[in-house]
Amino acid sequence: MSAVALPRQSSVQRGLVDAYNATRRYLIRGKRQPDIIFGSVLFPVIFVVLFGYVFGSSISVPGGNYHSYLMSGLFAQSTLFASSQVAVAVATDMNEGVIDRFKTLPIARSSILIGRSVSTIVLGLPALGVMILCALAVGWRPENGIFDAILGFLLIELFAFALSWLGILAGLIAKSSQAADVISSIPVFLLGFVSNVFVDTSKMPVWLRDFADWNPVSAVVAAGRNLFGNTIGPPPSGVWSLEHPEITTIGLALIIIVVFIPICVRRYSRTSR
């Protein structure tokens, strides 16, 4: 009567299997909540219409098409909203008994969180697909060809993956899902709106412009615009992150991943301790 039925695997192998199983669980749960998927699909459609037509008709960008200009911004911004949703979901999770049961099982401590983060990316794909269709409908085109466009989306998804860990941390720290919503919404709105997502930063007041230029979200948006071929004019001079937006995005994502995954896992292990 032994508890262990499988031949011993290495701990890395086991960790991968645990993470796979945790992801699978979140995907099954995700499928059972069509209202959430529906909402996540509807949201970007509303944004494209709202900003593209309602505001877009009175915003002009020098020498370019505003819809094309806007889309990278909306792609990048949706990753911010997704990370805020992760925060709320994780805070909700942690108040449920099922996490306690998982903690009494011999699984890698990281697996549940990895499952949460990977499933967030996967469950966000329908929304991304719909957003791309909307973008194509309003006239956005990947001007540099399909290969660069795919690279652009990979970059944005890498950033989304990294951000999801910040969302997870907010969810682990928050005492309730409402608190997680508040904690995560403030940076999301600040970083999402004080940026080059909707407008060219050059017309902003200086103090705001500095913040917007150095805002990492602006770099992600700029990287997208470069790869999609929607860039208008040269980057503001002296802002390294906008002069090298692809490297900035990848570097930043990797730093967040390397630093915050261990922090999240440690925090998860001692929640309730």
Add this chain to the structure above:
Amino acid sequence: MGSLMTDFAISAQHLARSFGETRALVDVSLDIPAGSVCALLGRNGAGKTTTVRILTTLLDPDGGHAQVAGFDIASQADRVRERIGVTGQTATMDELLTGHENLEIIGRFSHLGAAVSGQRADELLEQFDLVDAGTMLVKKYSGGMRRRLDLAASLIANPEVLFLDEPTTGLDPVARSEMWAAIRNLVARGTTVLLTTQYLDEADQLADTIVVVDRGLVVAEGTPEQLKASIGRPSVVVTLVDADQAALEKVRAALGTDAVIRGRSVSAPAADGLETLAAVVTRLEELGVPVHEVGLEHPSLDEVFSTVTHRLGDHSPDAPAAVPA
């Protein structure tokens, strides 16, 4: 059954744990032999759940040590986790998954592999009479079905040591006796069980040893018989057909000076247990009053506690237990 370093499946020395100002556990030590059932008996807030959470690696103690299935809960937590099953006080099943999916995922997390996990899920659904519910989302389950699924989930990897935190609270009498049967069945197969309960009769029915905790301290322990004997003698209770005052007085006079009338019943200490009962029945026949029922009543949990706390207040743990009035 693994390499047990001691004969104890669970062994805890001086566990302590505070939450801010609240001293949930002050000093709890346990030694539970492999293959036996121990009931942790205590009121709300006594520290039962805290003890279980520490022993199942969910909570770190502030002080003390413990070994479960031969492994240290602090330094060998994963070894412990491979060998235990836990059913917590609150539901731990995923509402958005079916019963089968819930069991299967726990099997996978116990590293049984996909095939074995599915097979064990089927077996357990069968065993706990949940076959039809297996394909239903847990959110549609009744409280009793959830409880059974929770127990099934903790058995998926055939644990050596099983922790059950108030396994029958909230169950109807039928479901409760089914749960008892399921627990007995496990014990028959050699599983060590630590269960918590607020009911003396449950501890009495299931446990080899009972540990009474109160305000974070072990205040009494022993076999059910030892405990009951130390806590006070049973009383004999005579219930009449109706509350005829004259008849009640007659019975009271017959039962001795310590007898008291409560409603249409008269109760008196039964110093010699069954012998006292037999004597009372004879006396009643002589009296000829219309009797509805005669029986022995054992001390209730409330009496257990007032006795035990009383004893603590005396600062003399060895003093004989005072029988509560």
